[in-house]
Amino acid sequence: MKLLSPLLLLAAAVNASILTLQSPKFTIATKDGQQSRSEPISLAQKPSPLHLSQTDILKLTFQIVDKSSGNGVQPRQVFLRFYDEESGEEGIQPLRVASTGKVKFDLDMSKPPLSIPPTSTAPLEVSLFIGGSTTSTSYSPLKMDLFSLHIPASHPVPPHPDEASFHLLPEIEHTFRPDPKLPPTFISAVFAGAVIAAPWIVLLGLWFSLPSLPLPSLASPSILPFTLSIGAFEFLLYKYWVELKLGDVLFYGAILGGVTVFTGRTALRAVEQRRVGK
Amino acid sequence: MLSLYTFILLIFGLAVVLDAKSSSGNSVLVILDPARRPDYSIFFDGLQEKGYDLTFRAPKDETPVLIQDDIPSFAHVVFFESDTKHFAKDITPQTLVELLSGKTNLLIALSQKQNLLTSFAPEFSLILPPPGSSLLSYFPERKENNSVVPIEVPSSSNIISAGTAPVWFSGVPFVLGNNPLIFPILNAPAESFAADAEGITPDALADAAEKGGEGLWAGSQLAVAAGFQTLGNARVAWLGGVELFSNEFAKKEISKGVKSGNQQAAADIAAWTFQESLVLRIDSTTHHLVNTSVPKEHYTINDVVEYIAQISRFNPNKGKWEPYSGINDLQLEFTMLDPHIRTALPPVPGSPGKYAVTLRVPDRHGVFKFVINHKRKGWTYLQSSTTVPVVPPRHDGYPRFLSAAWPYYAGAISTSLGFFVFSALYLAGDARETNLRKAKGAKAQ
Structure with a gap:
């Protein structure tokens, strides 16, 4: 005005x-x-x-x-x-x-x-x-x-096809696929427990039904390294599943393999001596 | 002595740089008959004061040429000589289009006479009245000729500064087509119409109106000044008449004791055309995973990504780019052929010029683009596109332990453990077996 x-x-x-x-x-x-x-x-x-x-x-x-x-x-x-x-x-x-x-x-x-x-x-x-x-x-x-x-x-008057781009455009949201459905964790836990428990109960039951087994060389210096190398292999496979890549696994596996061959020879020779040599 | 000379040159050069007021260059070519130059001296002096470097060229002069070696010679071209029928041979519609592609801005005044500009104007969706007609209005009652029309500056205009007094106009009005690249700067008054000044009768006007949609140019839908911004952000201002910029109209009172707004309006229209006002640019865009700061070459589906754009606006008073947070309707699109996500890209409070948004990458893999395509009439169009591939997770990118598979992990671990225990026991055990066998053998015997 x-x-x-x-x-x-x-x-x-x-x-x-x-x-x-x-x-x-x-x-x-x-x-x-x-x-x-x-x-x-x-x-x-x-x-x-x-x-x-x-x-x-x-x-x-x-x-x-x-x-x-x-x-x-x-x-x-x-x-x-x-x-x-x-x-x-x-x-x-x-x-x-x-x-x-x-x-x-x-x-x-x-x-x-x-x-x-x-x-x-x-x-x-x-x-x-x-x-x-x-x-x-x-x-x-x-x-x-x-x-x-x-x-x-x-x-209504048809607007120019480009007219819309000169104004705020409607928002677009992406529709995500729904997350895959998992069974309740409780059921998974029960079955996992069953898988672990069943064989071990039988095994440990049988173990204790036996007369006590003597384990004279469990910690013997010739046997223990081989046992540990076998354990290390199991651990390496577990790490492979969780985080390691194939190249790392082959590298560590090769080192561990060399060690295992050596400890294995020593351990098996010791067993042989014990069984046959005596 | 030489070094002193260089020093003076350097100082002079610096002064010119400091004076720079346009974001795209200061060289202006004015196509105008030298004899008419004093008629527009207020406008030209205003430009020179701002730091523009004006070069004048009569319409039939061969030099200086508009385009030299395919490169536009000037940052801005002003066409005031619109009554001329024939121009020098390098001034053609093709050259003008080439200038616009080369980001040269044009300020063009039309006239009632037909020449290359009247045939060029329809390319910009300007619909001109028949040759010879001009804007007439009997409103308001005044001493001036009917063809000298006072026009109010719209209060919503973002090109002409608010509070500018009405301006005097004399010339050709035009209808704007529905092309969104063109928009009116000044509209004609509702009571005005375009006609040949002589021989207006109500019957002639009614006949014209019955001729068809474009029969009568009348009312406030007409524009007398319009802006057109090409997709390459070159600007063209179309004026219905060059008198809008004349000294005569600038000095003419709009009412007793009130000077017309012509001088201000002319300066503002030129400021818009010469990329001084409403000029924006995107300085940088970047993107990264939330909680990190390094951009990734590609993203995995469902990643949560932050996108940041830094935007500046040109400040003609300081001649500098300054961070600008005033855009409230900026939008970001994440597209693969079609936008999968379109979301607001709001300014970040507290950090000037920064616009940021966080989004979750869609679960579709392919080559996506972050796209900013901000177009508003009068403002520089902001366009940016960054390509990022979106890939599905790698073989080791999935979760390692799903609850549904716990029994399988348990079984595998249990078996491994069993093997280990068996091995340990087997190796550590006494050679009891032989003893047992011996004992058995003894019994059998």
Whole structure:
């Protein structure tokens, strides 16, 4: 509004004759001529919004006259403006004026003129612009808001295919595959326990049913290294499963293999001596 | 003596660099008849004060050429000589397009007369009224000719500074097509229309309107100044009339005691065109696994990855790029042919210019791209694409112990343990067997 004021000041600077409308009137009629609403347009107060259906015809009539003399005037510019405040769409319809200043405009909704902008459910604000004069007298331009007009919604305008990329686009989320289903850990634990327990119970039972077995050389220096190397191999295989790569396993396995061959020979020779040699 | 000379040159060079105000260069070629140059001196002086280096060329001069050895000679070109029918032979629509591909910015003023610019304009989705027509308005009532129209600066404009007084305009309005690369800078007033100044009658206007969709150019959907930014971020400003930049309009009062906004609007339109205002760039983009800091060459499906972009905006007052956190609608896409993920890339509070988001990589392997494609009318388009392959886990990338397989692990470990115990016992055991056998043998005997 602040910016508007210089323009208003500018308007006040010029003196010219004033135009006015005589007997402005609108009529809404159906195709077969039945009038559903007919009212004079008051310039002071806007009428209640007008509703047009697909088959209605809106008739608008008025005469443009010089306010002081009352004579009809034919201005150069007589425009009806249809403006959708919500979408900003606008349509301008120039009106034909007789030399007496009489204007008659029919808006047939079954054949809407090209000037009607694409509409949604929001009303169109209709205003009238009158400016210029074909005669030598200069007139102040006249601008007035006539009424709000509800008309059936049009098809939406197809936007440019690239237009969407100039706005915020809808978010996209990836739908992940569901996690694989696992049986309850309790059941897994029970079966794991069963797998461990069953053979060992039998084994240990048998072991204790035997007369005590003497283990004379469990810690003997010739046997123990071989036992430990076998254990180390088992441990290496476990590590292979958990973290090591094949190359590491082959490397450690080769070292361990060398050691095992040596400790094995020593241990087996010791066993041989014990069994045969004695 | 020579060294002193070099020193002075160096100081001079530095001064020029410090004066630089455009993010893309300071050399400007103005195509204008030298006789008309004083008419626009306020605008040109303003540019020179900012540090632009103006070169003038009459429309029929052969030099300086626009493109030398396939390289544009100037960073910006201003076309003020639009009434000319014929231009020098290197000024053709093809050269202008080539200039735009070479990131040269253009400021083009149209005229009522037909020339190469009026046939060039439709390529930018500008729909011009029939030749000879100009913008007319009887509103508001004023002393001036109907073709000199005061236009209010829209308050929502991000190109022309807020609070600029209405501007005087005289020239051709145009309709903008629905091409999203073009946008209005100044719209015509709702009451205005385009027509040949002589012989306007209501019937002629009504006839024009009935001719078809483009029959009558009227209303606030018309633009008198429009901006077009190519996909390569070169900018073109289209003006309906060169008078917008003239001294006459700059000095002309818009109302008693209030100067028009023309000088400010002209400077602002030029600032936008010459890549001073609304200029952004992506400094860097990086990505890494959450809780690490080193970018990976490829990611595994379901990895949680952080993506970071650093964005700067050009500050024309200092002539420097500054970190900019003001973009609130930046989006990141993670695409393989189509975006699999599109998510907001919000600014990180506390770190200027940094935008970051954490996302979980989709469980689809293939060659993906992190894509930023931010386009907003008037602003530099931000585009970035980083390719990262997404692979399934390696053979040793899976969990080692699944609860469903506990019985199998238990069995394997139990067997190993059994083997070890057996080996130990076998090796450590006494040669009791022979003794037993001997005992058995003795019994048998």
